[in-house]
Amino acid sequence: MNWNGKDTESFQQQKEYVDTALVPLVPISFESDMKETASQHEFVQLLTMLLEKQFKGRILLIPPFTYIKQQEEEEKLAALKRWSDEIDNAGFKHKLFFTSDSNWKLAEDKIDGSLVWVPAVPLEHMEDSYKYSLIEDQAKQFVNIIVHKWQQDLS
Amino acid sequence: MSKQPVSRRQFLNYTLTGVGGFMAAGMLMPMVRFAIDPVLAHGGKGEYHTTKQKVDELSTKPTRVDFSYEQKDAWYTSEVTQTAWVYKNEKGEIVALSPVCKHLGCTVDWEGSGHKSQFYCPCHGGLYEKSGKNVPGTPPTRPLDRYQTKVKDGFLQLGKPEPQDIA
Numbered sequence: 001m002n003w004n005g006k007d008t009e010s011f012q013q014q015k016e017y018v019d020t021a022l023v024p025l026v027p028i029s030f031e032s033d034m035k036e037t038a039s040q041h042e043f044v045q046l047l048t049m050l051l052e053k054q055f056k057g058r059i060l061l062i063p064p065f066t067y068i069k070q071q072e073e074e075e076k077l078a079a080l081k082r083w084s085d086e087i088d089n090a091g092f093k094h095k096l097f098f099t100s101d102s103n104w105k106l107a108e109d110k111i112d113g114s115l116v117w118v119p120a121v122p123l124e125h126m127e128d129s130y131k132y133s134l135i136e137d138q139a140k141q142f143v144n145i146i147v148h149k150w151q152q153d154l155s
Numbered sequence: 156m157s158k159q160p161v162s163r164r165q166f167l168n169y170t171l172t173g174v175g176g177f178m179a180a181g182m183l184m185p186m187v188r189f190a191i192d193p194v195l196a197h198g199g200k201g202e203y204h205t206t207k208q209k210v211d212e213l214s215t216k217p218t219r220v221d222f223s224y225e226q227k228d229a230w231y232t233s234e235v236t237q238t239a240w241v242y243k244n245e246k247g248e249i250v251a252l253s254p255v256c257k258h259l260g261c262t263v264d265w266e267g268s269g270h271k272s273q274f275y276c277p278c279h280g281g282l283y284e285k286s287g288k289n290v291p292g293t294p295p296t297r298p299l300d301r302y303q304t305k306v307k308d309g310f311l312q313l314g315k316p317e318p319q320d321i322a
């Protein structure tokens with residue numbers, strides 16, 4: 001489900017079925033790595049949108065957790081912690097954080113939830129049809145990872 | 156040099172009517188558009204989208220057909236990709252089913268997770284028969300929607316998905 005009026009309304013009615021929160025982690029910078037952070041946003045956004053479509057009835061796609069790229073790690077971790085506590089309180093069983101920012105990879109064990117790190121593919125010069133098939137290929141492996149997670153949950 | 160003298164009063168009158176007229180038009184135009192738009196919007200009904208699927212390559216086994224088209228949503232145009240599960244039934248008719256689960260909208264998979272001859276929904280274990288009929292005892296309560304189909308130059312065209320009535 002998406003973060004909009006219509007979907008959140010059905011979320012509130014069908015809460016017991018929607019047990020997974022999907023949160024993109026997106027850095028922002030206006031320095032020399034501005035373009036890099038913007039491409040990461042573009043990529044992660046498309047990928048998570050596709051996963052939402054695939055698993056609409058069980059996943060809620062939350063607006064990205066955005067932060068200043070230069071920010072101290074402690075600060076970012078603390079802010080993310082607040083978000084994940086909030087998500088826990090809302091009753092979600094699974095938290096999936098999607099990011100192309102490799103800094104999170106180094107702090108993975110300090111994150112409460114599953115971190116999925118995907119290196120961003122620069123999409124700006126790609127033809128649309130090619131772009132979509134690339135994203136779809138990428139999404140396939142995550143579809144399996146997510147289904148696997150849910151199945152583990154059952155056993 | 157005999158210019159028409161415009162008095163202060165006349166000048167104000169002209170300009171105010173002008174401004175007022177604009178304001179009235181500004182308020183009226185959207186209202187008129189709201190009233191007319193739904194009528195115009197019906198032009199889009201019954202639209203078919205061509206797929207890359209050749210009809211004579213279809214078999215009795217459901218195959219996944221992806222197709223994309225441009226969708227205009229107010230000022231925002233985007234390319235949407237849709238999927239259909241397509242096969243030929245015993246009568247040789249083309250059946251194109253929407254993959255959108257009738258429970259909460261996940262995407263169903265033919266023979267997913269080892270469910271023989273059924274459509275499987277990975278979200279809450281919904282099952283459907285090949286015809287799209289929902290299997291009782293699983294979350295969905297209605298059959299999968301079925302696309303209207305057409306054939307053009309040997310290629311499959313898909314229209315709007317519509318609810319099915321199968322007992």
Ligand code: FES
Pocket residue numbers: 057058256257258259260261276277278279280281294295
């Ligand atoms: S969305 Fe398919 S079973 Fe719930």
